Amino acid sequence: MKRSIQPAIILLLMFTFHWVDAQTLSKDEKKRVVNLYEKAMEQTEEEIRGLSKEQLNFKPTAESWSIADCIEHLALSEDMFREMLQKELESPVDPSAAPDKKFDDKDVYAMITNREQKVKTSQPLEPSNKWESTKETMKAFKKSRRETHNFIQKTDKELRSHYFEMPFGKLDGYQMLLFGAGHQSRHNAQITEIKNNPDFPTS
Secondary structure (H helix, E strand, C coil), X not given: CHHHHHHHHHHHHHHHHHHHXXXXXXXHHHHHHHHHHHHHXXXXXXXXXXXXXXXXXXXXXXXXXXXXXXXXXXXXXXXHHHHHHHHHHCCCCCHHHCCCCCCCHHHHHHHHHCCCCCCCCCHHHCCCCCCCCHHHHHHHHHHHHHHHHHHHHHCCCCHHHCEEEECCEEEEHHXXXXXXXXXXXXXXXXXXXXXXXXXXXXX
């Protein structure tokens, strides 16, 4: 009798641990998204390095955002993405919330970084000169980013089992992190476009 029960118990334990591992983020997943965030921040800092106040506040049109506006939007978004994710993770996993068709991680990142499709941001993320200068905005942005990094490194929550309704469909928690990194890269590209405008101040 013991010989028949013990293998069954072992198999059950193996299945259980495999299921748990499948729900929590792997080291590779964490490393991948942290690297994307770090690369995006390095690019932002490179794009704005040495720019004058006039250059930072230049707008190609009256309705356009300036570089300073882009940086403020990124700082506001960083807080919102992380807080939204943390709040959702406080709720129990709801299997019924799973989408019928999931996006591939690469597709999510490619979708948000593609600037061919323009999307108007929500009112809370509209630039409103919250900080006195772009230097202060970047300081707040980088502080918030450190909190995001800490969250990614320390969390043992089941990010893959929590979902967020976006205008284009549902993303899981890990894909929301990818979305955040891609969102910064998207606006880095916008900053490059502003700097390439023929009317961009020379100093």
